[in-house]
Amino acid sequence: MSHVAGSAVLEVRLLGPVELWAGSRPLPVGEPRQRAVLAALACDAGRVVTAETLIDRVWGEAAPARARHTLQSHLARVRAALRRGGADPLVRRSGGYLLDLPADRVDLLRFRALADQAHGDLGRLREAVGLWRGEPLAGLAGEWAASMRAAWDRERLAAVVAWAEVEDPVAVIGPLGALVQEQPLVEPVAVALMRALHAIGRTADALGQYEALRRRLADELGADPAPATQAAHAAVLTSNGDAATGPAEPAPAQLPADVAGFAGRAEALATLDKVPTLAVVGGSAGVGKTALALHWAHRAAARFPDGQLYVDLRGFGPDGTAMDPGEAVRGFLGALGVPAPRIPAEPAAQSALLRSRLAGKRLVLVLDNARDSDQVRPLLPGAGSCMTVVTSRNQLTGLVAADGAHPLWLDVLSPAEARELLDRRLGPDRTGAEPAAGDAIIGLCARLPLALTLAVAHAVMQPRLGLAALADGLAGTRERWSTLTGDTPGTDVRAVFSWSYEALSPAAARLFRLLGAHPGPDFTPAAVGHAEELAELARASLITEHTPGRYRLHDLMRAYAEELETDPGARDEAAARLLDHYLGLAAAGAKLLAPARFAPILPIEPAAGLADAAAAMRWFAAERAVLLAWAARTGGDRPWQVAWTLDTYLYRQGPWHDLVTVWEAALATVRDEPARAYAHYRLARAWTLLDRAAEADRHYGLSLEVYERAGDTRGQSQVHHEMAILRERQGRMREALTHAERALELSDHSSVNTLNTIGFYRAQLGDFAGALEACERALALAEESDEDIRAAIWDSLGFIRHGMGEHDAAIECYATALELYRRVGDLYWVADTLVHLGDVHRDRGHEALATAAWREALGLYEELGHANAAEVRTRLS
Structure with missing residues (x-):
């Protein structure tokens, strides 16, 4: 019976037990680990989550030895659950997995959006608070689930307090009373309850709440209520509302103008909204720290009725002279109405007076461009009712460690944010007319906000300048720096970088x-x-x-x-030393993955540091992009060496376009004839994997020509073996067998791999007796072969036994092949073997086992983006 819910809307709920819904119908997710996988994906819906992150969230330090394999099984079951809802939003991306659901389909993300956008809107706050169904992630164990519960609960408390400020006081007393019982030391909740009780005339109860809170704080923490809580208590005592906390002087409004056309940074803005008192915004020069702080402060100004204070601390600037913190303190005191004669002479006394003037007030302070923590501390309020945002190129770990600051690190803009910036500054009509040029400008500016802003300024000042012409100018080094230079030091990208470098x-x-x-x-x-x-x-x-x-x-x-x-010599020496490091580890990793593989024609000295094949797979996964960059950047024999070391890893993991990239880079520079022949052969093999037969045939021909001219029978055998596989993929089985038999003849009939291939092709052509003879001979010779070759033989034997009607024996063969393929991490062949295993189960009448094998295979093919996924879907339909 079908479980598909047609066009029902899928929804994931995390603010309570983890649930999956299709419209009004709940869908079964499975056991707790599967629910944990779904939750780990859903809390970042719309963004790629790496496999390593998923493993850490689901298992933490208790991750099993084969966590990645187990994770894939759980992902396959989560995908099956999602499909019961009529959709398949779980997508494999480079580097991880993406749950492709809109944010409003995940209750946590919908709650955050409502809370962030509320700004006192009662309807949104009611909806946000109403999404909570109990303890979030209820029933899930582990450190990640526990930390998320604690963090999300802080967000809930903030939303409840915001809701209580605008809701009918009668409606909030019950929920707030329950929260006070649940969180007896959270002062804002107690204050909200005090105010609600006072608002409906229950002043004695409000004062009783304060007294109970004061006793709890004293007994459990040895502390007094915060100044803001004391001020609220004083307001109740005097029955004068907010008068007790209002400013006696005109509120300072020192913020510079908001940034015109501010774009992106939604997540950072939302984070600042949640920080209670102190945030440190860090990042490299030109990344937009000041722009973010000012934009947020303007946006949040209504929450701070007692004003805004701002100072540029000049921690990094053209003259290298940072502002003395005493100067900043005196400036703030003046803005708060303290006459100069009343400001003490001692710096410590000045800071104490500043804290006194800020106590009980609600202000936002922006301390821009700080040099270090010591420059900032004299300016920090002592009261919890103010919010301070510090920006700095330095990390200010002292503020984080000793002062409880929340660190917020800014990176360059995402591609979507960079596009938004261009659209806002230039208009979507202009950017839409030249989208490719816009993408080029974004890339050449490295998605750095300062660089993009300067490039856009050039385009704004020259409305007839095409974006393609601007991109062409940015592509040249000299023109790029000229374009990225404004009329002040603060708008010159190189100058801004230099202030950090010179320190x-x-x-x-x-x-x-x-x-x-x-x-x-x-x-x-x-x-x-x-x-x-x-x-x-x-x-x-x-x-x-x-x-x-x-x-x-x-x-x-x-x-x-x-x-x-x-010094070009120093630069070249550094590059050579770096590349030697990578090539040494890559060569060691390649040998660990395939110990019996043909040694490189252009020798590479392996380095120590990788313990086993699993460590090698992890290292290649981490360094793959770096090695690809080296292949594109270097010359001579080096790209060939990079390609050789990457080949086994890329073949097993499925990014076969990368195989094409590295072997084409190798062919572009290497001059050694045997090395060129090998590169043509491996490049042809990559084109075969991508089903590009014409390209594969061309490079096999070029490789074979060199090997035949040199009399290299081993090389000829390798090429014929791979040409056999190409013909098989084209459905030309007789030709495939002919090439395989020629490969075996050229190898003196000793190639285990080729014997196995011949056996498989004979089985495909119905000669099961001849197939069994070839594959059993291959197995007898394969004791010293790599595990992936032995896996291929067992896979062929499974196919042969299945064709002979020996189902139990076929299942045993496929199980052995699967174990070996999984051990070496060859995702494609794991999927291929699972398909064949499912076929055997189906023929035995075991539909449930067949479906499970096919579903797991489908998940892997989808991860690889392989066309075989369509064939497996047909089996499952």
Whole structure:
């Protein structure tokens, strides 16, 4: 019976037990691990979540040894649950998985959107609060679930307090009373209840709530209520509402103008909305820290009726002279109405007076361009009713560690945010007319807001200038820096970068220059060494630790670093040293993945550091993009060596277009004839995997021509074997068998792989006895072969036994093949074997087992983006 719900809307609920709904009907999700996988995807719906992140969220430190395989099984079952709702929103993307649902289909994300957009809107706040059904992620165990429950509950409390401020006081007393019982030390909830009780005339009860709160704080924390709570209590005592907290002087309004055409940063803005008192916005030069802080402060101004204070602390500027914090304190005191003669002489007394003037008030303070934590601390309010936003190129870890600041790290804009910036500044008509040029401008500006803003300014000032012409200008180094230079130091990209660079120690400055030799997109400390200098660069935001243990420079920063290094010899030496590091580990990894594989024609010295094949797979997954960048950037024999080391990993994991990329790069530079023949052969193999027969045939022919001229029978055998596979994929089985038999003849009848291929083709042609003889002979010779070759033999034996009607034996063969393929991480052949295993189960009449195998195969084919997925869907229909 079908479980498909037609066009019903899929919805995931996390604010309570994890549930999946199709319209008004709940769908079964499965056991807790599957619900955890669904929750781990849904809380980031619309964004790619890496497999490593999913494993960490679902298992944490208790992850099983084969967590990735187990995760794939859970994902297949989650996908099956989603399909029962009539949709398939679980998508495999490069680097992870995407639950492609609109934000309003996940209650957590809908709650956040409503809370963020409410701004006192009672309807939105009611809907947001009403989405909560109990304890979020109820029934899920583990550290991630527990931390999310705690974090989301803080968001709920903030929303409830905001709702209570605008709702009928009678309606909020019950829910607030329950919350006070649940969270007895959360002062804003108690204050909201006090105000509601006072508003309906129950002043004695309101005062009783305050007294109970005061006792709880004293008994459990040894603390007094916060100044804002005391001020609310005083207001109740005097029956004078907000008068007790209102300013005696005109409210200061020091914020500079909001940023015209501000675009993107929705997640960062939402984060600032949730920070209670102190946030540190960090990031590299030109990334838009000040723009974000000012835009948020203007947007949130209504929440801070006592005013806004702003100061540029000049931590990084053209003259290198940071503002003395005492100067900033005195400026704030003056803005708060303190006459100059009444400001104490001692800095400590000045800061104490500032805290006194801010106590009980609701102000927002923007401390822009801070040098370090010590420059900021004298300016911080002591009261919890103010909000302070600090921006800095340095990380200000002291404020985070000692002052409880919430760190918010800004990276370059996402592609969508960068496009939004162009559309807002230039108008969608102009950008829509030249979309490719707009994308080029975004790429050449490295999605850096300052660079994009300057490029856009050129386009605005020259309305007849086509965006393609602007992109062409940016493509040249000299023209790019000219375009990205405004009429003040603060609008000159290189000048802004230089203020951070010039503050470095000499050793860190040298390391930064040499990092320009790294092709990107990121690197580990192991690749570059110099841990102390690397940490200094990170603190200065010249490099970004975008994931734990991995650093990057955006493209403009890399170009700036490369330009600073004026010694070509030093740059070339650094590049060679870096590439040797990567090639050494890549060669070691390649040998671990396929120990019996043909040794490289152009030798590579393997390096120590990878323990086993599993470690090699993890290393290649992390460094794949770096190795691809090296293949594109370097010359001579190096691209060939990169391609050789990557080949097995890329073949097994499925990004076969990358195989084409690296072998084409190898062919573009290598001159050694045997190496060129090998590159043609591997490139043809990649085109075969992509079902591009014409390209494959051409490169097989070029490879075979060189091998025949050189009398290299081993090379000829390899090419004929792969040509056999191409003919098989074309459905030309007789020709495939002919090529395979020629390959075996050229290998002196000793090639295990070719014997297995011949056996499989004989089975395809109905000669099961001849097939069994070839494959059993291959198996007898395969003791020293790589695991993937032995897996292929067992897979062929499963096919043969199935064709002979020996179903139990076929299942055993396929099970052995699956175990070996999974061990080496070959996703395509795992899927292929699962399809055949499902076929055996179907023929035995075991429909449930067949369906399970096919569904798992379908999930893997979809991850790979492989056309075989359509064939499996037909089996499942």
